[in-house]
Amino acid sequence: MKVLVVGSGGREHAICWKLSQDSNVDKIYAIPGNAGISSIANCLPFKVEDIDSIVKFAKENRIDWTIVGPELPLAIGISDKFKENGLEIWGPVKNLAKLEASKAFAKEIMRKAGIPTANFRIFDNFGDIKEFLKKERYPLVIKADGLAAGKGVFIVNNVEEGLEIANKLFNEEILGEAGKKVVVEEFLNGREFSLIAAIKGEEIYYLPPAQDYKRIGEGNTGPNTGGMGSYAPVPWIDERLIKVCDEKIFKPLMDEIHKMGLQYEGFLYGGLILVDGEPYVLEFNVRLGDPEAQVILPLLDFSFLSFKEGTWKDKKIKDKKAVCVVLASKGYPGNYEVGREIKIRESEEVIIFHAGTKWVDGKLVTAGGRVLNVVALGESFKEARDKVYKNINNISFENMYYRKDIALEVENL
Structure with missing residues (x-):
């Protein structure tokens, strides 16, 4: 079997390492990989968001299975493109990758399914969130809706901290597009x-x-x-x-x-x-x-x-x-x-x-x-x-x- 691993971090090295122990895996490719991965896989210099190049490579090299490590390629539809081209891939389609790519989508689907989660409100402008934060009990959790590489969650302990984060997200746009919609949740202690x-x-x-x-x-x-x-x-x-x-x-x-x-x-x-x-x-x-x-x-x-x-x-x-x-x-x-x-x-x-x-x-x-x-x-x-x-x-x-x-x-x- 020929297997392709998309990503460049420790998680992807661990996946390649696990695959390398399998006698049924003949060849491992990684996009883009890293120095450690290069000792067990052929690393290719594409970006993880360059889906067209990745699909082309997988087709031309008859890759049997592709495993996606990070969230970004999933969020922009790599699995959809692979399936359209008859290629096997491990990772959900774009509409389901929204479970991670949109905190608001995830909270709404949890509410529909009756899944236990913190109470929440969704905001898309500074004026509304400002009024809400002035009246709420603290601590609260403010989450940027979009992908922020693990840096989009803020625990705020009082109204001043809340307004500071809201201002940074909506007005200063510190997280760009990811922070243009925001989820505010009750703080769960556990x-x-x-x-x-x-x-x-x-x-x-x-x-x-x-x-x-x-x-x-x-x-x-x-x-x-x-x-x-x-x-x-x-x-x-x-x-x-x-x-x-x-x-x-x-x-x-x-x-x-x-x-x-x-x-x-x-x-x-x-x-x-x-x-x-x-x-x-x-x-x-x-x-x-x-x-x-x-x-x-x-x-x-x-x-x-x-x-x-x-x-x-x-x-x-x-x-x-x-x-x-x-x-x-x-x-x-x-x-x-x-x-x-x-x-x-x-x-x-x-x-x-x-x-x-x-x-x-x-x-x-x-x-x-x-x-x-x-x-x-x-x-x-x-x-x-x-x-x-x-x-x-x-x-x-x-x-x-x-x-x-x-x-x-x-x-x-």
């Missing part, structure tokens, strides 16, 4: 977790629940990022709770989708929160999480091709714990420098998934805010965690930054 399902037709398979760390600073402080680390499985999410999520969240959503005359195919990420023992939806994403993929995929004791075939019944999960720590460029998620040389002393104790890296004149250099993901498996979270942090000492680049408290709260579980 424990967050990520539950990702693989969906094909009527079949839903739940991957091991994961926990990610969105804030840049230790103790979950500072601005939101794309994710600074993760662990899986989540010890306090049991089979009973996954069954509740299935019955109250995922199945009602699929029923609503079927009423639209559509079928979902691909990963569906539930960003969930447990409030008084009941799960609520904070957000849906239409792909694998990043950095959740980096801890979930190493735990799967079966081929990634099972998702293509829908043959995941009774598939086994390794009885291990997985921990991932993201090494970032100092300044991320704001301004940061790139082009810094990276030195790595390899070790069999960890898997290193590349995120923002590239080769320049034979040297491995930084090329993004999130640079590397250091992942380890262990019999316990402590063992996995110890391996990760020990091996971070074998990696260096100028202005390297990482959180030192990833998976600390589950260390003794």
Whole structure:
């Protein structure tokens, strides 16, 4: 089989790594890939939004299956184009990618399906949101409607903070088109977790629940990022709770989708929160999480091709714990420098998934805010965690930054 992976981050490296272990996969291509991916796949210099070039490449090279990592190509209709050309692809069509590409669309469909989520209002101008924010109880959550690379969610604690964010979104247009419509939600207090399902037709398979760390600073402080680390499985999410999520969240959503005359195919990420023992939806994403993929995929004791075939019944999960720590460029998620040389002393104790890296004149250099993901498996979270942090000492680049408290709260579980 020839497989194409679209994307350039740690999630895509993890997907390529998992595919590379399968004897049925003859060739892996990546668009555009990164320095780490280039050791196991042929990387091609197209942009992920250049759908026509990607379709042309897939047709000419007779690609058997394409897996889409990031949300942008899905939001602009890559799956629709592939299907029109008789090509197999893993990821939902444009109308369903709106579950992530439009927070307002997602909230409306949840309301229709009776899915538990925070109460909300939708605004498309500064005047209306200003009046609303003056009368509401705080804290509140303000979300840009469109795609904002994980930087479109703001928790505001009082009317002044609320008006400041609303002004930045509507008047200063800090997020451009993404912030021209806004969802304001009640703040839910509870424990967050990520539950990702693989969906094909009527079949839903739940991957091991994961926990990610969105804030840049230790103790979950500072601005939101794309994710600074993760662990899986989540010890306090049991089979009973996954069954509740299935019955109250995922199945009602699929029923609503079927009423639209559509079928979902691909990963569906539930960003969930447990409030008084009941799960609520904070957000849906239409792909694998990043950095959740980096801890979930190493735990799967079966081929990634099972998702293509829908043959995941009774598939086994390794009885291990997985921990991932993201090494970032100092300044991320704001301004940061790139082009810094990276030195790595390899070790069999960890898997290193590349995120923002590239080769320049034979040297491995930084090329993004999130640079590397250091992942380890262990019999316990402590063992996995110890391996990760020990091996971070074998990696260096100028202005390297990482959180030192990833998976600390589950260390003794």
